[in-house]
Structure formats: structure tokens, C-alpha cells
Amino acid sequence: QITLKESGPTLVKPTETLTLTCTFSGFLLSSDEVGVAWIRQPPLKALEWLALIYWDDERHYSPALKSRLSITKDTSKNQVVLTMTNMDPEDTASYFCARVTYSRSLWFDTWGQGVLVAVSS
Amino acid sequence: SSELTQDPAVSVALGQTARITCQGDSLRYYYASWYQQKAGQAPVLVIYDKNSRPSGIPDRFSGSISGDTATLTITGAQAEDEADYYCNSRDSSANDPHVLFGGGTKLTVL
Numbered sequence: 400q401i402t403l404k405e406s407g408p409t410l411v412k413p414t415e416t417l418t419l420t421c422t423f424s425g426f427l428l429s430s431d432e433v434g435v436a437w438i439r440q441p442p443l444k445a446l447e448w449l450a451l452i453y454w455d456d457e458r459h460y461s462p463a464l465k466s467r468l469s470i471t472k473d474t475s476k477n478q479v480v481l482t483m484t485n486m487d488p489e490d491t492a493s494y495f496c497a498r499v500t501y502s503r504s505l506w507f508d509t510w511g512q513g514v515l516v517a518v519s520s
Numbered sequence: 521s522s523e524l525t526q527d528p529a530v531s532v533a534l535g536q537t538a539r540i541t542c543q544g545d546s547l548r549y550y551y552a553s554w555y556q557q558k559a560g561q562a563p564v565l566v567i568y569d570k571n572s573r574p575s576g577i578p579d580r581f582s583g584s585i586s587g588d589t590a591t592l593t594i595t596g597a598q599a600e601d602e603a604d605y606y607c608n609s610r611d612s613s614a615n616d617p618h619v620l621f622g623g624g625t626k627l628t629v630l
Contacts, residue, residue, distance in 0.1 A: 425528035436619070445554075446563065446606050448619040460619050494563055505610050505619065506553035513562050 401425035403435070403496050403511035410517050411486050417516060421496030422481040429474040434499035436507060437470065437481045437499050439492040447492075451499055452479060488518045522546045522613040523620035524605075531628040536592040540625045542607030545588055550610040552590035554583060557604045557624075566605075567592060602629045605612075 419437070421514045426433055436451035450470040454463035460468050469482045473498060493515045497507035526543040532538035535607040542552050556565035565574050567583035580595045590609075592600055607622040 438621075445624045446557075446608075446621045448608070448621055451619065461618060484618040500568075502569060504553065504569055506557070506565060506608070507563070507576060508565050508568070510562040510564070 401498060401509045403498060403509060405496050405511045405514040406492075407516065410519065411514060412520050413518060415486050416482055417419055417481075417482060417483045417486050417490070419481045419483075419494055419496075419514065419516075421481070421511060423479070423498065426498065427474055428452075428477070428479070429476070430454065432501075434501070435472070436480040436497050436499050437479075437494060438497060438507070439490075439494045440513075441489075441492040444492075448484075449494075450481060453499070465489050486518045487509075490516070491518045492516060522611050524552075524607055524609065524618060524621040526549045526620045526625045528623070529626045529628065531630055532594070533592075533596045533630050534599060535596055538597045538601070538604050538627060538629075540592040540627065542590045542592075542622045543588055544609070544618060544620065544629055545583060546591050546609045546612040547588050551613040552583065552607045554581075554590075554592045555606045556601075557606065561602075563574065563606060587623070597627075597629050599629050624629075 405425040433451040437449040452470045467484045472479045491514040495513040497510040499509045554567040557563040571583040584591045604627045610619045
């Protein structure tokens with residue numbers, strides 16, 4: 400069974416750095432040809448892809464947020480970590496991690512439950 | 521960069537066929553995948569790689585593509601299908617390949 404779970408602060412202050420951890424089980428990010436992505440969703444708004452990291456450490460970022468994001472993996476802990484700098488109230492959202500499967504196309508086959516992060520002073 | 525465009529809302533009578541579309545240039549090169557999101561829950565993959573269904577997804581869900589438009593079809597819509605639906609694909613426009621999501625469609629089952 401594949402599971403993913405997000406963890407991190409539920410409240411951050413403006414200008415602070417957000418660090419979120421995705422802990423997963425049921426697959427290997429070191430050898431299986433998969434990836435892990437972060438996606439966010441502001442309240443009552445659409446999904447927005449943020450970043451993804453593949454099993455071979457290839458990384459991709461949303462062009463709109465690239466300067467503020469970093470994604471890393473720790474295969475020994477089965478974790479993927481997302482950091483987002485200079486947080487703003489507009490970054491208030493539910494943050495999801497998801498497993499990425501791909502061929503020529505790409506899809507998110509399993510999602511975590513999400514963590515709601517509020518940005519407020 | 522490219523965009524994926526979805527109608528904000530679609531309604532369907534119980535037991536009838538619902539069609540939700542997703543339009544974008546990237547769909548000429550990459551298949552769309554589709555996600556169902558019910559209120560307060562994480563999205564769930566319902567269609568991937570053009571028209572494949574994950575285990576546990578009813579066969580009333582199907583996908584198709586024509587030109588730059590992908591369609592999610594729900595044949596015989598049920599009350600439990602009322603949800604938001606999102607499409608996604610790779611983005612074909614950027615040198616650094618990345619991912620697109622549509623703006624979502626709220627499906628109401630009448």
C-alpha cells in the first residue's frame with residue numbers, strides 16, 4: 400500500500416521560510432521510476448503545482464515560484480522536503496505531496512491528506 | 521507558458537452523461553490526467569495516460585482526446601460523483617518541462 404503524509408507548521412509569519420516534509424511508504428524513491436511532487440491549493444481555489452523530484456534526483460520547479468523553492472529527498476528516511484522562502488499571506492494554502500508516475504505523460508497517482516498552512520503575523 | 525482551460529461549472533441530471541473538458545496546446549503532445557476532489561479531501565486520480573483507470577475507479581469514468589481538448593466523461597453520473605474535477609498534463613511550451621493544472625470544474629449532479 401502506498402501512502403504519503405505531509406508534516407510541518409500550520410502557521411508561519413510573513414518573510415519566514417516554510418519547511419514541509421513528505422514521509423512516504425510503499426515505494427522506493429531511489430530505484431523505482433517514480434517521483435514525488437508538491438502541489439498547493441489556496442482556500443476555495445484551484446490546484447497549483449510547485450515542485451517535483453524524480454528517483455534519479457532530477458528536479459523541476461514552477462517557473463512562477465522557482466526562486467523561492469527547493470526540493471530535496473532523503474531516501475534513507477523515505478522523505479521529501481520542500482522549502483519555500485519569504486512566505487506571504489497569499490501563500491496560505493493546503494499543501495499536498497503526491498507520488499508521480501510517468502511515461503511520456505505524467506500523473507499523480509497517490510496523494511497525501513494535505514496540511515493547511517496559514518501565513519499571518 | 522501554456523495553460524489548461526476548464527469550464528468552471530457543469531451540471532448533469534442523475535443517471536445522465538457528464539462531459540468535462542480541458543483545453544490547452546500541451547494536450548496536442550501529452551495526455552491529460554484527471555482528478556476528483558470532494559470537499560475537504562485530497563484529490564483522487566480517476567483517469568491517467570489518456571484513458572486508464574486506477575484500481576477502484578468505476579468504469580463509468582473515461583477519458584478521450586481530440587486535438588487540443590481532453591474530455592472526462594462520466595456515463596450514468598451518480599450523486600457521489602458531485603465534486604471538483606481537475607485536469608493536468610506536462611507543459612510542452614517551456615525549455616524546462618513542468619506541470620500544468622486546469623482551473624477545475626465543479627460538477628453538480630441534479
